[in-house]
Amino acid sequence: MNINVVNADSSKNEADSLKEEKNKNQTIKEDDNKSVSELRQDLVTGDWVVIATGRAKRPDEFAAFERIKNDSGIEKCLFEDPVASGQEPDTLIYYKEDGDWTLRVFPNKYPSFSRGKLPKKIESGPYFAMNGSGYHEIIATRDHYHHLQEMEDFEIAEVFDAFQDRYLDLMNRKSVNYIVIFHNYGKEAGASIAHPHSQLVAIPVISPYISQELQGSEIYYKKNKHCVYCTMAEYESEKKERVVFENDEFIAFCPFSSRAAFEVWVMPKKHQPYFERITNSEKIKLAEVFGKALNSIWLALKDPPYNFYIHTAPCDGKDYPRFHWHIEILPHTSTWAGFELETGIEISTIQPEVAAQYLRDIINKKQNEN
Numbered sequence: 314m315n316i317n318v319v320n321a322d323s324s325k326n327e328a329d330s331l332k333e334e335k336n337k338n339q340t341i342k343e344d345d346n347k348s349v350s351e352l353r354q355d356l357v358t359g360d361w362v363v364i365a366t367g368r369a370k371r372p373d374e375f376a377a378f379e380r381i382k383n384d385s386g387i388e389k390c391l392f393e394d395p396v397a398s399g400q401e402p403d404t405l406i407y408y409k410e411d412g413d414w415t416l417r418v419f420p421n422k423y424p425s426f427s428r429g430k431l432p433k434k435i436e437s438g439p440y441f442a443m444n445g446s447g448y449h450e451i452i453a454t455r456d457h458y459h460h461l462q463e464m465e466d467f468e469i470a471e472v473f474d475a476f477q478d479r480y481l482d483l484m485n486r487k488s489v490n491y492i493v494i495f496h497n498y499g500k501e502a503g504a505s506i507a508h509p510h511s512q513l514v515a516i517p518v519i520s521p522y523i524s525q526e527l528q529g530s531e532i533y534y535k536k537n538k539h540c541v542y543c544t545m546a547e548y549e550s551e552k553k554e555r556v557v558f559e560n561d562e563f564i565a566f567c568p569f570s571s572r573a574a575f576e577v578w579v580m581p582k583k584h585q586p587y588f589e590r591i592t593n594s595e596k597i598k599l600a601e602v603f604g605k606a607l608n609s610i611w612l613a614l615k616d617p618p619y620n621f622y623i624h625t626a627p628c629d630g631k632d633y634p635r636f637h638w639h640i641e642i643l644p645h646t647s648t649w650a651g652f653e654l655e656t657g658i659e660i661s662t663i664q665p666e667v668a669a670q671y672l673r674d675i676i677n678k679k680q681n682e683n
């Protein structure tokens with residue numbers, strides 16, 4: 314205000330020209346018809362994502378990401394001989410015929426939850442809490458350098474077998490209402506130990522993301538009398554443009570509203586709310602589709618860090634007939650900054666259709682070589 318008064322008296326011309334310039338700067342030029350991005354809505358959660366179209370990257374540009382190596386080698390690896398390195402006794406172990414182990418599950422040495430305790434309510438003024446009870450386990454496979462993306466179908470099926478075994482054992486414990494099974498690969502994806510391993514966390518509360526999916530699938534069913542995930546699987550399988558790989562039981566596709574470049578979902582084609590009810594023959598079919606999808610991402614992005622997790626209905630004693638279990642694979646190709654953190658909306662710099670085509674080509678090329 315003061316400055317304006319002074320300017321008005323002493324240097325009117327200068328102020329006017331400044332304002333003119335300012336006005337000029339405030340003029341927004343409308344874009345021509347071409348749009349640089351598309352906002353797409355997730356059919357289940359209603360969340361929005363931004364898919365860059367105008368300045369989208371080429372598929373091969375994502376491989377340029379520099380990787381942080383975090384492997385201190387087999388000699389120092391804590392999972393080569395878990396018992397000798399002070400891990401707790403195994404909760405599950407699979408052996409080969411020659412007596413060596415192929416997979417073992419043991420409690421995490423640094424768990425985020427204490428075992429066996431019943432969750433106790435803690436009140437603090439207007440606040441509410443409970444003690445962190447639950448189970449936190451490590452599922453490790455034998456070979457230090459043999460990761461899931463390079464495994465044979467039968468090896469991947471064994472990993473899913475262990476997931477199911479542990480799930481079935483923990484799901485009926487009193488402190489457990491929800492079990493999340495996930496896998497971190499690469500330093501940027503949160504893997505602190507390079508040895509191939511997945512994790513299982515069984516907790517008394519349901520994750521907000523699953524709550525959103527449960528609610529979304531319920532709402533969609535009420536409106537359409539059809540499962541939202543079945544709807545997606547059927548549509549994608551028919552259209553083919555976002556399909557990465559499918560067999561008669563499972564489908565892998567880049568979701569329409571991909572949150573990240575090269576995101577892939579894997580789901581049973583038949584309506585199944587509960588992962589833990591998977592049969593042995595379905596595990597092999599799942600391993601084929603999941604393995605091909607993960608391998609193609611790994612080849613396409615040249616060894617990217619990634620996470621995947623299983624989304625299945627909670628085990629809190631309620632029925633979830635409208636839910637449909639699935640796996641979400643998220644490669645790390647970018648870092649979240651202010652816009653993403655505030656909005657939760659990630660800007661995906663490649664169209665899911667282009668990513669799927671690229672992954673499909675890799676799978677076809679490999680199949681033709683064999």
Ligand SMILES: [Zn+2]
Pocket residue numbers: 387390391392393456457508509
């Ligand atoms: Zn190791």
Ligand SMILES: [Zn+2]
Pocket residue numbers: 540541542543544583584585636637
């Ligand atoms: Zn379904």
Ligand SMILES: [Zn+2]
Pocket residue numbers: 526624639641
């Ligand atoms: Zn999900």
